[in-house]
Amino acid sequence: MTDNTNMNAVAKNPPATHDAGNPLQTSDASWEPTNPEEMKVFIAINILFGVDPKPEFRDYWSEDTALHNGFVKARMGRQRYEKLFRYFHCSNPVLPVDPDDKLAKVRTFLTVLQENFPRMFTPGRNLSVDEAMIAFNGRLSWKQYMPKKPVKWGIKLWCLCDSETGYCLAFYPYTGAGGGDEVLNLGLGYTVVMTVMREYLLRNHHVYIDNFFSSVQLASDLQQADTYVCGTVRKNRRVLPNNIDQVRLQQYESVKWISEEVENLLFIRWKDKRDVYMLSTNNDGNDTQKPRTRFRQDEMIDIPTAIKDYNSNMGGVDFLDQMRSYYNVGRTGRRWWK
Incomplete structure (x- = not known):
């Protein structure tokens, strides 16, 4: 995230004269390259926005002691936060984007999550597979409408969860029709279950599906x-x-x-x-x-x-949705990948 954010700032504001000794130089005079420690603070602040919601994000830096958040105000200025949010990027902005990969903006980040989720928790015998929704009201060609879900419009995920705790072991974003010969021959439902269960086969698990x-x-x-x-x-x-x-x-x-x-x-x-x-x-x-x-x-x-x-x-994914609903991370926006 740090490297891609710095490169995105350079790509959006290239310097007037190129300096080989400073590849992160930009024409934005108010921008300073970020570092991993500051990026961790930035992520922590976005998580805190869900724990301590306020009407406007500027209220976290308010001079009114009844409104401001001391943790946020002591660790990062409002203008610096706005700059980081403007240039924040998860993928390399310099490399060409695969037109067939609808998740290219977050592909690297999703790969890291999908590799680490199974390492952090050993599930019990019973697992459940179901769909979950990430709320999004902007324009997106593969946005889904599910009238029976609490979140009716958004990005759909296929999730594998531990039935007892609701812990998400694997997830697979749905980007619309397609998926190759396996989906055509065996069906989307078959493909989804075998994909999210890949790390948990040959372990005598009991999986519950709708x-x-x-x-x-x-x-x-x-x-x-x-x-x-x-x-x-x-x-x-x-x-x-x-x-x-x-x-x-x-x-x-x-x-x-x-x-x-x-x-x-x-x-x-x-x-x-x-x-x-x-x-x-x-x-x-x-x-x-x-x-x-x-x-x-x-x-x-x-x-x-x-x-x-x-x-x-069967309620593992519903339990996950319940826990996610308590703390919505970050701010709403029109960029689906954020």
């Missing part, structure tokens, strides 16, 4: 990699057995089918208010009992253990 990702091919390939899956299934996805709807069910009744194609693959149909369809390779098909609702604890109903496990372990 109906966007579920497929027999995915369950089979994960099982060959000593990884087990449990997820909901869309009725119209041609994943379920043909005769799964022939049996008429009363409320809280269920039926199970064992796949003839994939070993240990179980299909489940359970009648709640409507039919719920599941596939699982980490379940023996038994039922358990649970209270009908949290307000009717004395009334017990039968429920397949696969559905109970799914409800307990």
